[in-house]
Amino acid sequence: MNDPIVYLNGAMTPLSEAMIPVLDRGFIFGDGVYEVIPIYARRMFREEQHMARLFRSLASIAIANPHTREQWMDLINQVVEAHPADDQMVYLQVTRGVAKRGHAFPKDVTPTVFIMTGPLSLPTPEVRARGVACVSMEDKRWLRCEIKSISLLGNVLAAEYAAENDAVESIQFRDGFLSEASASNVWIVKNGTLMGPPKDNLILEGIRYGLIEELCAAEAIPMEARRISHDEVFAADEVLLSSATKEVLPVVSIDGKTIGSGKPGAIYQKLYDAYQAAKAR
Numbered sequence: 001m002n003d004p005i006v007y008l009n010g011a012m013t014p015l016s017e018a019m020i021p022v023l024d025r026g027f028i029f030g031d032g033v034y035e036v037i038p039i040y041a042r043r044m045f046r047e048e049q050h051m052a053r054l055f056r057s058l059a060s061i062a063i064a065n066p067h068t069r070e071q072w073m074d075l076i077n078q079v080v081e082a083h084p085a086d087d088q089m090v091y092l093q094v095t096r097g098v099a100k101r102g103h104a105f106p107k108d109v110t111p112t113v114f115i116m117t118g119p120l121s122l123p124t125p126e127v128r129a130r131g132v133a134c135v136s137m138e139d140k141r142w143l144r145c146e147i148k149s150i151s152l153l154g155n156v157l158a159a160e161y162a163a164e165n166d167a168v169e170s171i172q173f174r175d176g177f178l179s180e181a182s183a184s185n186v187w188i189v190k191n192g193t194l195m196g197p198p199k200d201n202l203i204l205e206g207i208r209y210g211l212i213e214e215l216c217a218a219e220a221i222p223m224e225a226r227r228i229s230h231d232e233v234f235a236a237d238e239v240l241l242s243s244a245t246k247e248v249l250p251v252v253s254i255d256g257k258t259i260g261s262g263k264p265g266a267i268y269q270k271l272y273d274a275y276q277a278a279k280a281r
Contacts, residue, residue: 005082007075007115012082015116024112026095029103030151032112033057038120038244039080039088040279047073049207054092057148063096066111079115087120089245093150123249128272131252131264132168132241136230137161139172139179139202146201158182169241171233171254178228179203184246187212189238189260189267193222208242215274221267238265248272 003014025031035054038045051069058065067075076090092115099106123132141154158170159182169181178197180186185206187196194216199205216223233239237260239251248271250264 004116004118005079006117007079007113009113012078018114020112020114021098023101024095024098025106025109026093026112026150028101030149030153031061032093032095032150033061033063033148034091034093034150035148036244037076037090037092039086039090039117040120041086042080042088044073044076044080044090045279046207046211049210053148053205053207054094058094060144060147061096061149062105063094063111066094066113075113075115079117083117083119085119088117089120090115090117092116095150121245123246128249128264131250131262133166133253133256134169134171134181134239134241134251135162135165135167136233136255137170137172139174141172144201145179145204146199148204155182168249169251171239171251173230173233174202176230178230178233181241184241184243184249185209186233187240187242188228188233188236189240189265190232190236192267193224194240194267194271195224195226195228195232197228198225206242207244208248211275211278212242212248212271215271215278219270219274221270234259236260238267240268240271247275 003016005012006015006018008018035050037050051072055065080088095112097109097111099109137158158172162170162182169184171181171186172179178186180203187194197203213223234257239259241249241251248268250268252259252262
């Protein structure tokens, strides 16, 4: 699809014709939030959780929600139906809107709403069977990581560091403790227990975080949310990534050091299989 149809401020339009004023605060300040929603067989996956996070992010930065839940669902479905792929990845963004440049919130401004979609690209079976390499780095981002903000320069720099080192992700540590990767939540497994950082302001709570909690309960996998040290990550039996585009993905090395056996582990396989079953349902 060379010029997909997108939604922008009340109109469905070809992507090449979608434009915003240069004084949009998303462009000037990164003043906005976003959401990414996987679509399987033309149906949104975990839409309730995605909508709840979008609404939390909007409230966190005091942008008035421009639509009801039902209106959001209708707009997203219009964009999905306009695309030929059955499995898609929807991106939606809300900025504070267009106003004279000034740091403080402007009065009486209308939010900018943009929705687009494209084919969903997941890791291949070969990548999953092999596992992926990551690098580590200090987490130098701001302290409101729980907001799904479009101000993503810290994440961009972390992703570029991974790319420069032929790695899939940069796994970040703040003050010696695991936070998250540039675009994924990070988990470790030790002695059969899955562990992840607590849901606080130092990580973005991925929608898969809640799903993995549910899958662990269903599969009788012990799970803990707590602070995890740098040494614990490197001594783990397994390390996993989770995100909308990775689902659950095994990490077999970090900084060139082998994790566990150097192969995808049993907990990964159980979670991946349970994830696929959840999608089918």
